[in-house]
Amino acid sequence: MTARTSTDTAREIPEATVARLPVYLRALTTLSESGTAVCSSEDLAAAAGVNSAKLRKDLSYLGSYGTRGVGYDVDYLRYQIAREMGATRDWPVVIVGIGNLGHALANYSGFRSRGFRVVALLDADGQRHGEVVAGVVVRPFDDLAAIVHEHGVAIGVIATPAASAQDVADRMVESGITSILNFAPTVLNVGDHVAVSKVDLSKELQVLAYHEQRKATAEEAAKASAAQEPA
Amino acid sequence: MTARTSTDTAREIPEATVARLPVYLRALTTLSESGTAVCSSEDLAAAAGVNSAKLRKDLSYLGSYGTRGVGYDVDYLRYQIAREMGATRDWPVVIVGIGNLGHALANYSGFRSRGFRVVALLDADGQRHGEVVAGVVVRPFDDLAAIVHEHGVAIGVIATPAASAQDVADRMVESGITSILNFAPTVLNVGDHVAVSKVDLSKELQVLAYHEQRKATAEEAAKASAAQEPA
DNA sequence: TCTTGTGAATAGATTCACAGCA
DNA sequence: TGCTGTGAATCTATTCACAAGA
Numbered sequence: 280m281t282a283r284t285s286t287d288t289a290r291e292i293p294e295a296t297v298a299r300l301p302v303y304l305r306a307l308t309t310l311s312e313s314g315t316a317v318c319s320s321e322d323l324a325a326a327a328g329v330n331s332a333k334l335r336k337d338l339s340y341l342g343s344y345g346t347r348g349v350g351y352d353v354d355y356l357r358y359q360i361a362r363e364m365g366a367t368r369d370w371p372v373v374i375v376g377i378g379n380l381g382h383a384l385a386n387y388s389g390f391r392s393r394g395f396r397v398v399a400l401l402d403a404d405g406q407r408h409g410e411v412v413a414g415v416v417v418r419p420f421d422d423l424a425a426i427v428h429e430h431g432v433a434i435g436v437i438a439t440p441a442a443s444a445q446d447v448a449d450r451m452v453e454s455g456i457t458s459i460l461n462f463a464p465t466v467l468n469v470g471d472h473v474a475v476s477k478v479d480l481s482k483e484l485q486v487l488a489y490h491e492q493r494k495a496t497a498e499e500a501a502k503a504s505a506a507q508e509p510a
Numbered sequence: 511m512t513a514r515t516s517t518d519t520a521r522e523i524p525e526a527t528v529a530r531l532p533v534y535l536r537a538l539t540t541l542s543e544s545g546t547a548v549c550s551s552e553d554l555a556a557a558a559g560v561n562s563a564k565l566r567k568d569l570s571y572l573g574s575y576g577t578r579g580v581g582y583d584v585d586y587l588r589y590q591i592a593r594e595m596g597a598t599r600d601w602p603v604v605i606v607g608i609g610n611l612g613h614a615l616a617n618y619s620g621f622r623s624r625g626f627r628v629v630a631l632l633d634a635d636g637q638r639h640g641e642v643v644a645g646v647v648v649r650p651f652d653d654l655a656a657i658v659h660e661h662g663v664a665i666g667v668i669a670t671p672a673a674s675a676q677d678v679a680d681r682m683v684e685s686g687i688t689s690i691l692n693f694a695p696t697v698l699n700v701g702d703h704v705a706v707s708k709v710d711l712s713k714e715l716q717v718l719a720y721h722e723q724r725k726a727t728a729e730e731a732a733k734a735s736a737a738q739e740p741a
Numbered sequence: 742t743c744t745t746g747t748g749a750a751t752a753g754a755t756t757c758a759c760a761g762c763a
Numbered sequence: 764t765g766c767t768g769t770g771a772a773t774c775t776a777t778t779c780a781c782a783a784g785a
Contacts, residue, residue: 294754295753297717298713300716301712332755339769343767346763347761348763349765365723372715386610389711390711390712458721466557474722476714479532480621481624482533483709484626488626551745566746574746576746577744578784579784580743
């Protein structure tokens, strides 16, 4: 079954490109708000922190939305990327685990402005039930299936401790959720049809520490070598 | 200047490998806590969520710490990776911007257990000064340079709104910080000698939404095509 | 016999450099 | 003329498959 209809939009967009599209979207929004109507690939690349060849290659996977000799219409390009990303739709999400991080996520305005609507906050701890966070009441974790069904939730966010994350993921999958954003520091085992994305708050810090350490040892080595062999 | 001394440990570790080492470290800690003394590349790969060939290739950049026919000594390998990553050292860090996210970061136990010590919490808002978060007093942003100097801080974390992030970064660089972890949704411009790493809370969600949307349209297309050409 | 460590093969991402078009 | 869009070249990462060694 490799037949394709003419309405088919199945251009294959590389994963690395998909990961950068949100960055371009953000940069275009900033440009638009500062009153820029048209920009070159060079301008947009600078605003997004990439080089212009990469930007043009990325955009070429979506289609041909620029004008040679001129550049890109900021609002038009922004709309095209938003549509491709699904950012023009409304995405109901549930957040499970209302500790410090869950609080921060519930209050994060960046979700709302990108089409994500927090329809429920769930926590297994009865002490928290009834508490209102960011205008949403915290409810029992057992309400998950009902909420997913009622609102047609496809995306779930896990902000629990590592120990409960796999259980939460299993229940999410049972309830019909097919995409999970996992902030718990653990690897989740889910079926192939479920997409899991992971954010590890300390991983990035560890990578920075690695490079710091390399810088430090490289300097020491250079100093020692200069002392030993003073050319 | 390409001369190398014999004590030089300048094996070049690929960036993709460096990004996975924290994951292996976490998996090894879990294995160790569950009483596993020795594991195969297959075991560790499963615990880390990668395939075993990739794991072995990654470890081979660090050296040869396994035993053929047997596997890896969990604690020994864990120590070797930790040392390579700089996780056996103490890394003083400052967090700037003590809103919801700053609170969550200050309270995150995963930093402390990986060698990161929060030596200061800074905020420009005078209302917050004196407040104690996770056992640390919130101080004025202007104390930055003094704190960096006093504790030898190399790594700074930005958890401010986008609008102030560039100013904070500039001040951090002036003060001598050389690695920045940026949670603000904006691209930072810093000199070449400064490493910046960015975590975008909504980016991952947007990538998931993209894949959700693709799944949905693929299903629709299949349905439509089945209706039109009922083989 | 079993599992690591690693060259060779493959796949994927980035960059170059320029043809094509406004 | 100037900037996009894109093949071709390069660089990086992943996977394969097996020799080396406990």
